[in-house]
Amino acid sequence: GNSVTQMEGPVTLSEEAFLTINCTYTATGYPSLFWYVQYPGEGLQLLLKATKADDKGSNKGFEATYRKETTSFHLEKGSVQVSDSAVYFCALSHNDYKLSFGAGTTVTVRA
Amino acid sequence: NAGVTQTPKFQVLKTGQSMTLQCAQDMNHEYMSWYRQDPGMGLRLIHYSVGAGITDQGEVPNGYNVSRSTTEDFPLRLLSAAPSQTSVYFCASSYSQVLTYNEQFFGPGTRLTVL
Numbered sequence: 001g002n003s004v005t006q007m008e009g010p011v012t013l014s015e016e017a018f019l020t021i022n023c024t025y026t027a028t029g030y031p032s033l034f035w036y037v038q039y040p041g042e043g044l045q046l047l048l049k050a051t052k053a054d055d056k057g058s059n060k061g062f063e064a065t066y067r068k069e070t071t072s073f074h075l076e077k078g079s080v081q082v083s084d085s086a087v088y089f090c091a092l093s094h095n096d097y098k099l100s101f102g103a104g105t106t107v108t109v110r111a
Numbered sequence: 112n113a114g115v116t117q118t119p120k121f122q123v124l125k126t127g128q129s130m131t132l133q134c135a136q137d138m139n140h141e142y143m144s145w146y147r148q149d150p151g152m153g154l155r156l157i158h159y160s161v162g163a164g165i166t167d168q169g170e171v172p173n174g175y176n177v178s179r180s181t182t183e184d185f186p187l188r189l190l191s192a193a194p195s196q197t198s199v200y201f202c203a204s205s206y207s208q209v210l211t212y213n214e215q216f217f218g219p220g221t222r223l224t225v226l
Contacts (some may be wrong), residue, residue, distance in 0.1 A: 004153075020153075031211070032210075032212065033212040041219070042219055042220075043115070043201055043203075043217030043218050043219045043220055044203075044215075044217040045217070046214045046215070049214075050131065051212060052210060084154045089153060089154070093210040093211045094211075095160065095210075097142070097167075097210060098156055098158055098159070099154075099156070099210055099215065100167065100211065101153035101154040101155075102153050103151050103152055104153055107163045
């Protein structure tokens with residue numbers, strides 16, 4: 001079946017550091033890939049997405065590239081801020097009615 | 112435009128009690144769903160609905176019932192609460208069931224503890 005594996009946290013960084021969160025997936029065909037973010041005390045929000053191979057999703061300084069050859073969708077940001085502290089979820093949609101989520105990675109950015 | 116709202120925010124139940132988690136959206140979305148979030152397991156789909164009167168099971172439906180009598184509301188019922196149902200529950204909605212292209216909007220969650 002479809003599944004998503006993302007790096008375990010927690011991840012603690014200093015402000016302006018480079019952030020990478022690894023995400024790999026298992027699916028047949030060509031799923032759509034997503035990164036969702038959950039800020040403390042809130043529900044999930046869509047951060048970015050890519051719907052086909054080699055697409056790059058970007059938002060709020062975050063980027064992720066859909067790599068079919070490595071079945072990966074790693075999230076990166078060049079210079080993190082305290083406000084980026086959150087839980088990040090990688091997800092895929094292969095069928096039209098369901099998202100499969102990874103376990104989530106907690107990121108804490110210190111001033 | 113309130114988006115997706117959930118009530119209550121917190122709830123404590125005793126084993127065997129029943130309750131209903133409320134979810135409403137004001138975006139006229141056809142697709143609604145319920146997830147539970149457990150540490151180290153991400154979000155798992157409980158039930159979903161592609162329109163009023165139409166519901167179906169997700170990955171972990173046992174112990175939960177849903178109905179969709181209106182487009183706006185999608186309540187989740189726990190029939191006889193068990194400690195294994197201690198979790199954070201999220202309701203989500205989307206313009207359509209084509210989730211490969213349509214963003215899901217999530218409510219703020221309900222934290223449920225079953226003693």
